[in-house]
Amino acid sequence: MLGNGGCRSEAQRSGKILIDYTRNYRTSIAVAAFSLRAKPNSAIAIPVSWEELSKLKASDVTTVENIRGRLARRRLDPWKDYWTSRQRLRIP
Numbered sequence: 001m002l003g004n005g006g007c008r009s010e011a012q013r014s015g016k017i018l019i020d021y022t023r024n025y026r027t028s029i030a031v032a033a034f035s036l037r038a039k040p041n042s043a044i045a046i047p048v049s050w051e052e053l054s055k056l057k058a059s060d061v062t063t064v065e066n067i068r069g070r071l072a073r074r075r076l077d078p079w080k081d082y083w084t085s086r087q088r089l090r091i092p
Contacts, residue, residue, distance in 0.1 A: 017053070033079075036064070046070075049078035 023030075037043045043060035044067055062070055 034067075047078045049076060052078070 031037070031045045033045060033047045035045045037045055037060065039060050041060060042064045044062045044064065046062045046067075048056065
């Protein structure tokens with residue numbers, strides 16, 4: 001997690017999850033699920049379940065070349081409860 005000094009570089013956060021709370025502003029740009037990322041290997045931003053998270057080797061392992069196989073192997077939808085989740089955003 002970021003704090004004073006932060007852990008923004010990939011080398012500093014190896015084996016850690018980056019929670020970038022600085023992106024939580026109205027003017028911040030979010031990456032939609034299944035969007036291509038600006039990476040040389042055409043990585044895809046994908047939703048993952050908590051169970052899957054510990055098994056991922058890196059954030060860019062899903063690419064345009066292997067996405068079909070990954071989706072075919074899925075057993076559960078990590079977003080299955082998305083539409084039934086009751087949350088309220090407080091707008092100042």
